[in-house]
Amino acid sequence: MPSVSEKGRLMPQSPIRKLVPFAEEAKKRGVNVIHLNIGQPDIKTPxxxxxxxxxxxxxxxxxxxxxxxxxxxxxxxxxxxxxxxxxxxxxxxxxxxxxxxxxxxxxxxxxxxxxxxxxxxxxxxxxxxxxxxxxxxxxxxxxxxxxxxxxxxxxxxxxxxxxxxxxxxxxxxxxxxxxxxxxxxxxxxxxxxxxxxxxxxxxxxxxxxxxxxxxxxxxxxxxxxxxxxxxxxxxxxxxxxxxxxxxxxxxxxxxxxxxxxxxxxxxxxxxxxxxxxxxxLDTPQSYFEEVKEEYLGRRDLLIAELSKIDGVKIGRPQGAFYCIAELPVSDTDHFAQWLLSDFNVDGETVMVAPAAGFYASEGYGKNQVRIAYVLEKESLKRAVSILKQALNSYKG
Structure with missing residues (x-):
């Protein structure tokens, strides 16, 4: 049988998108998935x-x-x-x-x-x-x-x-x-x-x-x-x-x-x-001022809510709309998949991006996730509440 290229074999999967099949299966089961995994803003296009x-x-x-x-x-x-x-x-x-x-x-x-x-x-x-x-x-x-x-x-x-x-x-x-x-x-x-x-x-x-x-x-x-x-x-x-x-x-x-x-x-x-x-390019400066103010509020809320969870360490973003959070688990790849496959709170769960895929050094980021704060504040607050309950339930 013809074989694929060696560089094709070496091509890494996206840590942002590789869990999509698990999210789709969760949705088919009627679970609402709150997406913290991808930088798709909910801000309206100009x-x-x-x-x-x-x-x-x-x-x-x-x-x-x-x-x-x-x-x-x-x-x-x-x-x-x-x-x-x-x-x-x-x-x-x-x-x-x-x-x-x-x-x-x-x-x-x-x-x-x-x-x-x-x-x-x-x-x-x-x-x-x-x-x-x-x-x-x-x-x-x-x-x-x-x-x-x-x-x-x-x-x-x-x-x-x-x-x-x-x-x-x-x-x-x-x-x-x-x-x-x-x-x-x-x-x-x-x-x-x-x-x-x-x-x-x-x-x-x-x-x-x-x-x-x-x-x-x-x-x-x-x-x-x-x-x-x-x-x-x-x-x-x-x-x-x-x-x-x-x-x-x-x-x-x-x-x-x-x-x-x-x-x-x-x-x-x-x-x-x-x-x-x-x-x-003709978008008025007021658009960016409003958007930046919105992201700032989301960042502050996210950090405040994550800080309430025992064992969680958070980097403080100074720009963009992502943060890295270190969780009290040994393998966030497994944890992120478990969130989608085996856990929900009142029919809702969260999707995060395991951070190991954002490193090239072997073994780094295995207890970290990237969170994109591109959702409105109530959704962020609800997502962190679900994450907290998940960490309390997760057995690893």
């Missing part, structure tokens, strides 16, 4: 984006330009300028989601067997993108004990080899909600310039920062222009996850020229989604 698709007068849905429409990229450059990031339309490639932006980035700067250093826990699909490209993720562990702050630069130095091509961060972080300080970005800038490698920053949660802190982009760091690559997306910013529009941004012309060749191979990003995304 009406201006929906109207742009609804009211367009296209007669032919044509291919767009490989790098995305000129009009959209010009407006994106204006958006970045408002965020103190100076780029032009020629520095931007529109992609099919932030996922494709990262895939193009890895393809453009690495060869088979090269290495990318990533502070962990990290967005689980980084493992998948690296596996697909034949690239090795070299993890450097951050700890819940100091809220997942950037590990010491000396630890990065120990890991850099002649196969190291980049350091990859997510800022603010998924799954931790950690927000890197300008000083930490400066430290990373120095080490990538010293070793002549790239610094990739996944900045899709830029708008969502808390406690008076502001996002600082790697492209705001002076002297980093040739080393910096931003991965971005409209998915979370405008609650448009299904649009699948992102972008790759770099002032390094050779990187952009190389990435365009990968983009040409997939022809073009989707037309209607670009129309919606371009219109979304």
């Amino acid at each position: 009406q201006v984006a929906l109207d742009a698709v609804k009211n367009n007068n296209l007669e032919i849905v044509e291919y767009s330009r490989t790098e995305g429409s000129e009009e959209y990229r010009q407006k994106l450059a204006g958006y970045y300028a408002k965020n103190d990031i100076s780029v032009t339309a020629q520095d931007i490639i529109v992609t099919t989601g932030g996922s494709e932006a990262l895939s193009f980035t890895i393809g453009s700067i690495t060869d088979f067997g090269d290495e990318i250093i990533v502070p962990e826990p990290f967005y689980a699909n980084y493992n998948g993108f690296a596996t697909a490209a034949g690239v090795n993720v070299v993890p450097i562990v951050s700890s819940i004990e100091n809220n997942f702050a950037l590990p010491p630069i000396s630890e990065f130095e120990k890991l850099i080899t002649d196969r190291t091509k980049a350091i990859l961060i997510c800022n603010p972080g998924n799954p931790t909600g950690y927000l890197y300080t300008p000083e930490e970005i400066g430290q990373l800038a120095e080490i990538v310039k010293k070793h002549d490698i790239f610094l990739i920053s996944d900045e899709v949660y830029r708008e969502f920062t808390y406690d008076g802190r502001k996002h600082y982009s790697i492209l705001q760091e002076n002297g980093l222009e040739q080393n910096a690559i931003i991965v971005d997306s409209v998915s979370k910013r405008y609650s448009m996850c299904g649009a699948r529009i992102g972008c790759m941004v770099s002032k390094n012309k050779e990187v952009v020229r190389t990435a365009i060749k990968f983009a040409q191979a997939r022809l073009s990003p989707p037309t209607f989604a670009q129309i919606a995304s371009e219109a979304a």
Whole structure:
């Protein structure tokens, strides 16, 4: 019988989606599943984006330009300028989601067997993108004990080899909600310039920062222009996850020229989604202020309720809308499955994302879960109540 590829065998399952069959079975049994496992906001998409698709007068849905429409990229450059990031339309490639932006980035700067250093826990699909490209993720562990702050630069130095091509961060972080300080970005800038490698920053949660802190982009760091690559997306910013529009941004012309060749191979990003995304750039600032205030309230409620459960340790998110919680169980993969298969309270249960899948280091995160606070407060409060009762009942 023909066999699948070795990299196919090595491709990791998504810790966010692998429990979906168990959730579907629970729903068939009449159990209501409260989803804390996935970053699908319940915030409404800006009406201006929906109207742009609804009211367009296209007669032919044509291919767009490989790098995305000129009009959209010009407006994106204006958006970045408002965020103190100076780029032009020629520095931007529109992609099919932030996922494709990262895939193009890895393809453009690495060869088979090269290495990318990533502070962990990290967005689980980084493992998948690296596996697909034949690239090795070299993890450097951050700890819940100091809220997942950037590990010491000396630890990065120990890991850099002649196969190291980049350091990859997510800022603010998924799954931790950690927000890197300008000083930490400066430290990373120095080490990538010293070793002549790239610094990739996944900045899709830029708008969502808390406690008076502001996002600082790697492209705001002076002297980093040739080393910096931003991965971005409209998915979370405008609650448009299904649009699948992102972008790759770099002032390094050779990187952009190389990435365009990968983009040409997939022809073009989707037309209607670009129309919606371009219109979304006209969303008033008041929208983000209201959304951020809502997420802040949800974060505070979630932390307050989780703190009432004995044995639970919580990282405090400074951005995005996720947190890592350490539970008094030995295997959250088993616990998360048990929640869906064998437990409910008055016909309700919760679905969480086991955190081991957000690590590359063996054995880490086995007693942790990622929780997405993308549901309204009453649902969050109910979910934590169910989680508390589950922990009291769980025998492991």
